[in-house]
Amino acid sequence: MTNLHDPREALRPLFRTALQAAFGPEFADEDPILRSSTHADLQANLAMGFARRLKMQPRAVGEAIAAALPRNEVLARVEVAGPGFLNLTLADGWITAAATAMLQDPRFGVPCATRPERVVIDYSAPNVAKEMHVGHLRSTVIGDALARLLSFRGHEVIRQNHVGDWGTPFGMLIEHLLDRGEAEASAELGVGELSSFYKAARRKFDGDPGFADRARNRVVKLQSGDPETLRLWSILVQLSHRYFSEVYRRLDVTLTPDDIKGESFYNSLLAPLCDELEKQGKATINQDALCLFPPGFVNRDKEPLPLMIRKKDGGFGYATTDLAAIRHRIEDLKATRLLYVVGAPQEQHLAMVFAAARELGWLVPPIRAEHVKFGSVLGTDKRMFKTRQGDAVRLVDLIDEAVEAAQREVRENCKEVDDEETIRELSRSVGVGAIKFADLSCDRIKDYVFDLDRMVRFEGRTGGYVQYAHARIQSIFRKTEKELGALVFAQGLSLSSDSSERQAERALMLRLLGFREAVEAVENTLQPHLLCTFLLDTAEAFSTFYQQCPVKNAAPERRAVRLSLCKLTAGVLATGLSLLGIQAPPRM
Numbered sequence: 124m125t126n127l128h129d130p131r132e133a134l135r136p137l138f139r140t141a142l143q144a145a146f147g148p149e150f151a152d153e154d155p156i157l158r159s160s161t162h163a164d165l166q167a168n169l170a171m172g173f174a175r176r177l178k179m180q181p182r183a184v185g186e187a188i189a190a191a192l193p194r195n196e197v198l199a200r201v202e203v204a205g206p207g208f209l210n211l212t213l214a215d216g217w218i219t220a221a222a223t224a225m226l227q228d229p230r231f232g233v234p235c236a237t238r239p240e241r242v243v244i245d246y247s248a249p250n251v252a253k254e255m256h257v258g259h260l261r262s263t264v265i266g267d268a269l270a271r272l273l274s275f276r277g278h279e280v281i282r283q284n285h286v287g288d289w290g291t292p293f294g295m296l297i298e299h300l301l302d303r304g305e306a307e308a309s310a311e312l313g314v315g316e317l318s319s320f321y322k323a324a325r326r327k328f329d330g331d332p333g334f335a336d337r338a339r340n341r342v343v344k345l346q347s348g349d350p351e352t353l354r355l356w357s358i359l360v361q362l363s364h365r366y367f368s369e370v371y372r373r374l375d376v377t378l379t380p381d382d383i384k385g386e387s388f389y390n391s392l393l394a395p396l397c398d399e400l401e402k403q404g405k406a407t408i409n410q411d412a413l414c415l416f417p418p419g420f421v422n423r424d425k426e427p428l429p430l431m432i433r434k435k436d437g438g439f440g441y442a443t444t445d446l447a448a449i450r451h452r453i454e455d456l457k458a459t460r461l462l463y464v465v466g467a468p469q470e471q472h473l474a475m476v477f478a479a480a481r482e483l484g485w486l487v488p489p490i491r492a493e494h495v496k497f498g499s500v501l502g503t504d505k506r507m508f509k510t511r512q513g514d515a516v517r518l519v520d521l522i523d524e525a526v527e528a529a530q531r532e533v534r535e536n537c538k539e540v541d542d543e544e545t546i547r548e549l550s551r552s553v554g555v556g557a558i559k560f561a562d563l564s565c566d567r568i569k570d571y572v573f574d575l576d577r578m579v580r581f582e583g584r585t586g587g588y589v590q591y592a593h594a595r596i597q598s599i600f601r602k603t604e605k606e607l608g609a610l611v612f613a614q615g616l617s618l619s620s621d622s623s624e625r626q627a628e629r630a631l632m633l634r635l636l637g638f639r640e641a642v643e644a645v646e647n648t649l650q651p652h653l654l655c656t657f658l659l660d661t662a663e664a665f666s667t668f669y670q671q672c673p674v675k676n677a678a679p680e681r682r683a684v685r686l687s688l689c690k691l692t693a694g695v696l697a698t699g700l701s702l703l704g705i706q707a708p709p710r711m
Contacts, residue, residue: 128221128233128639129232129639129640130165130197130221130636131157133197133217134165134167134198134211137193138167138188138192139151141188141192142155142188142191145187146177153169155169156168156169160210160211163200163211163212164213166208166210166211167208167209168208169188170184171206171207180207182205182206182207185203185206185207185209189203196216196217197214198217199212199213199214200212215629218618218632218633219618222616222632222635222636222688222691225638226616226690231638231698232638233275233638233643236278239277240458241278241458242273242281242458242461243458244266244269244280244282245266245283245285245461245462246263246282246283247262247263247266247371247376248286248465249287249363249367250286250288251287251293251360251363252293252312252320252321252324252359253317254317254318255370256516256518257508257515257517258500258515260518260562261466261497261498261500262464262466262497263376263378264374264376264559264562265464265567265651266462268651268702268703269645271377271701271702271703272646272651272702273646276643276646282378283382283384283452284382284383284384285384285385285448286363286364286384286385287385288363288385288387289386289387290386293342293345294342295327295335295341296321297338297341297345297356297359298324298337298338298341299320299323300358308358312366370519370522373522373555374555374558375555375559375706376704377704384448389451392447393444396443396446396447397413397433400413400415401413405483406432409429411435412429412431412434412435413431415430416430417430417475417481417482418482419478420471420478430442430475430476430479445473446476449461449476449477449480450480453480453485453486459489461490461493462492462493462495463493463494465494466496466497466498467497467498473494495649497567498567498568498569499570500570500571500573501571502572502573503573505572508573524575525575525578525579526550526551526555527554528554528557528576528578529549529550529553529579530554531579532553532579533550533711536581536711537711539711540710540711549708549711552590553711554579556586556706557578557579557585558578559586559703560587560589560703561573561578561586563651563652563655564652566652567649567651581711584659586705588662589658589659589662589696589699590706590707591711592666592692592696593696593700593709594708594709595665595669595711596665596692596693596696597693597709599674599675600686600689602675603675603686606675607675610686611683612683612690613684613687614687616632616691619672619681626671627667627672628685628688630667631665631668632688634664635664638657638661641654641657641699642699642702654702658699661696672685673685674686693707
C-alpha cells in the first residue's frame with residue numbers, strides 16, 4: 124500500500140534521511156514524533172529529546188534537522204519554532220494527490236494489516252435468566268466496535284461471549300421453573316421478564332427452607348449430569364440466548380448464538396486442569412484450597428496473594444474457569460491476541476490470571492492478553508445510573524427511550540423525511556447510534572454521564588452530528604442530480620483559486636487524510652474514542668467546507684471536483700461509523 128494516503132507515513136522516510144545525514148546512521152530510525160499543530164499542518168517534536176542526548180541546544184538540533192531534510196514533493200515549508208519544534212506545512216499538490224489516491228481506493232487509504240493475527244475478543248457476557256442491563260452496555264458496545272475494526276484491518280476475529288450459565292443459582296432457577304410450570308415459565312422468559320423470574324426464585328430461596336433444600340439438591344443433580352435436570356437447565360439457557368439475541372439485534376451488535384462460550388463449556392475441563400497443575404507441582408494446597416501464586420501479587424501483610432482454583436469443598440470459582448478459557452483460546456483457538464472487554468473493577472483478578480498463564484507457559488510471546496477495561500455509566504446526578512427504584516436500568520428500556528428521544532429530534536429537524544415508516548427507521552438509527560457514540564466517544568477508562576437529551580441532538584459533538592453530515596452530503600447529491608440531470612464527478616481533486624474556498628477545501632482534504640492514522644490508533648491502543656474524535660473533526664471540517672464552497676452552483680469543473688470531495692467525505696464518514704457499529708442514514 125502506497126504511503127500517499129498518510130502524511131505521517133510520507134514524512135517518516137524524509138526524517139530518516141535527515142537524521143542520518145545530520146547526526147549519523149544510529150539516529151536514522153528515531154521517531155520524529157509528528158503531531159497535529161495549530162501553527163502548521165503538523166509539528167515534529169523530537170528536538171528536545173535529541174538535545175539532551177547530543178548535548179546541543181534544542182533549537183540548534185531543530186535547525187540541523189530542517190537543513191538536512193532532502194528536497195521533496197511532500198513539504199512546502201519547514202519552520203523552526205521555539206526550542207526546536209519543526210512546523211511542517213504540506214505542499215498543496217501533495218495533499219490533492221493523496222486525497223485523489225484515497226478517493227480511488229475502496230478502503231479509503233486504510234490497508235489491511237501486514238501481519239494479520241487471530242484475535243479473540245471476550246465481551247458482553249450476560250447471565251442466563253438475568254436481565255441485560257446498563258452494566259452490560261459498555262462491554263457490549265466497546266467489544267463490538269473493536270471486533271468490527273480489527274476485522275476491517277484484516278485480522279481473524281473470534282468473538283467469545285462468556286455467558287454465565289452454570290453454578291449454584293441454577294438450582295433455585297430450575298426449581299422455580301418447575302413450580303411455575305414449563306409452559307408458563309417459558310412464556311415469561313420468552314418475553315424478556317428475566318429479572319422478575321430471577322427475583323422470584325431468589326425470594327423463595329431466602330424465605331422458604333423447603334424450596335432452598337430442593338434447590339441445593341438440584342445443584343447436585345446438575346453437577347452430576349442428571350439428564351432431566353440438564354433438560355430443564357437447557358430450557359433456561361435457550362430462552363435466555365434467544366432474548367440476548369433480540370437485544371443484540373436491536374443494538375446492532377454482531378454477536379450471535381454461535382459466539383457463546385458460556386461457563387458450562389469449560390465445566391468438564393476444570394477438574395482435570397486442577398489435577399494436572401497439582402500433579403506437576405505448579406499449584407499447591409493453601410488452607411485446604413488449591414492455589415496458584417502468580418508473582419508480583421501480595422496482600423496487605425506483603426504475603427503472596429493466592430489465586431484459588433479449587434475451593435475447600437472441591438468446587439471451582441471464576442479463576443478456574445478463566446484459566447481454562449485462556450488455555451482453550453491459546454491452545455485450541457490458536458489466538459495470538461486475547462482481548463478481555465471487562466470493567467475496571469476486575470483489573471487485579473485478570474492481571475493475576477494473565478500472570479498465572481505466563482508462569483504456566485501458556486501466555487508467551489508473541490501471544491499476549493490485554494484487559495480492555497472501562498469505567499461506569501453515571502446518571503446526570505453523577506451517581507451510578509439506576510432507575511428511581513434503585514434497580515439497574517434494563518438495556519431494552521434504554522434502547523426504547525433513546526429511540527423515542529431520537530424520534531422527537533427527527534420530527535423537529537429532519538424536514539426531508541415525512542412518511543412514518545422512514546421516521547421510525549431513522550429514529551432507530553439515530554437513537555441506537557446516539558447511545559453507542561456517546562459511550563465510544565469518551566476515554567473508555569473514565570466514567571461518563573448518560574444524558575439522553577444531549578446524546579440524540581444533531582448539534583455538538585454527538586453521533587447525530589456525524590450522521591447528519593453524511594446525510595447532508597447525500598442531500599447534495601439528490602438535489603444536484605435533480606436539477607442538473609446527472610452527477611458528474613472529477614477523476615482527480617484540486618484546490619480552488621479563491622483563497623477562502625481553497626482554505627476550506629484544503630482543510631477538509633487534510634482532515635480526511637488522517638483516517639488511516641485514526642483506525643490504526645484504535646487497533647493499537649484499543650481506544651475507540653480516537654476514531655470518534657476523527658469523525659467529529661471531519662464532520663466539522665465538512666460543515667465549514669459546505670458553508671464556504673458552493674457545490675451545485677459552482678462552475679462545472681469546480682462542481683465536479685467538489686462533488687468528488689463530498690463523495691470521499693461521505694465514504695469516510697460512513698465507513699468510520701460502520702466500524703463503530705453505527706448506521707449512516709441517507710436522509711435526515
